[in-house]
Amino acid sequence: MSLKAFFISIICFSLFQQDSEIIWRNDLALSWDNFNGRPDLNSTAAAVTASGISYNYSVSRVGDRVVGFDAMVISHFYPEKSWCKKDQINEHILRHEQFHFNITELHSRLLRKQLSLLKPNPELISQITTAYKTVNEDLAKFQNKYDEASDYSRNYEAQKKWELIVEEQLEALKDFAL
Numbered sequence: 245m246s247l248k249a250f251f252i253s254i255i256c257f258s259l260f261q262q263d264s265e266i267i268w269r270n271d272l273a274l275s276w277d278n279f280n281g282r283p284d285l286n287s288t289a290a291a292v293t294a295s296g297i298s299y300n301y302s303v304s305r306v307g308d309r310v311v312g313f314d315a316m317v318i319s320h321f322y323p324e325k326s327w328c329k330k331d332q333i334n335e336h337i338l339r340h341e342q343f344h345f346n347i348t349e350l351h352s353r354l355l356r357k358q359l360s361l362l363k364p365n366p367e368l369i370s371q372i373t374t375a376y377k378t379v380n381e382d383l384a385k386f387q388n389k390y391d392e393a394s395d396y397s398r399n400y401e402a403q404k405k406w407e408l409i410v411e412e413q414l415e416a417l418k419d420f421a422l
Contacts, residue, residue, distance in 0.1 A: 268319035268349040270421065274342050281327035289396065290332035293344040294325035297352050297383065299376055301359075303368060310364040315372065317356045318422070319349040339407075340397035346410050347390060351383040353417035360420070 266278060279291060297319055304312035326341075358375045362368060390410075394403040414421075 264322075264324065266321040266323065268321070268345060268352070274321065274338065274345060276328055276330075276333060276338060278321065278323045279326045279328040279341075280323045281325050283327045283329045285329075289329075290337050291328035291341050292326060293341045294322040295345050295348040296320050296322070297348060297355065297376070297380060299355065299372075301369075301372055304364075310366060310368050312364055313362070313368060313372075315356075315359045317352045317359070319345070319352040321345050321348075336400070336403075337397050340394065340403060343390065343407055343410055344387060346414065347386055348383065349421075350410055350413050350417065351379050351386065353414070353420040354382070355379040356420040357417060 266272070266274075274293075281292075281294070284292070297317060299315060299317045301313055301315040303310055328337075328341075355375060358379070359372065362371055362375075365371075390406050393399070394406055397403055
């Protein structure tokens with residue numbers, strides 16, 4: 245099976261999973277029906293998006309020498325861990341939550357770009373792991389900055405500014421989209 249067919253089969257399998265996760269796609273818009281987790285009634289948040297990045301890789305070796313590798317990076321939304329308070333939500337808040345997922349995809353693309361620059365070498369596995377950890381740390385910081393700058397969606401002007409920033413960066417990294 246070719247590598248491309250293998251990755252497509254992974255994506256297709258993921259798309260048909262029983263709502264345990266949603267894979268980011270450019271044409272996918274979240275809806276409130278995707279937020280199935282139990283709301284944290286002690287939280288002041290109206291909604292929370294649980295999303296993350298997964299990766300896997302395979303390394304080709306000749307003897308002890310690394311001669312190649314393939315990697316797959318995917319952005320996930322977790323419906324069972326994402327939640328909303330039905331009496332506090334609206335379309336503006338949903339858009340804010342969608343952009344949390346978009347920010348996750350932005351960082352997946354950054355990781356794909358970093359991995360595309362790696363060359364086979366004895367330290368490859370360590371380099372892949374380090375790249376993933378660094379991107380995940382940057383993702384958490386970016387998500388926090390987004391929430392703080394937009395005042396958790398309440399600052400409409402800042403929200404629009406951040407949406408534009410994320411959209412521009414996604415476009416700049418479109419070569420690293422799935």
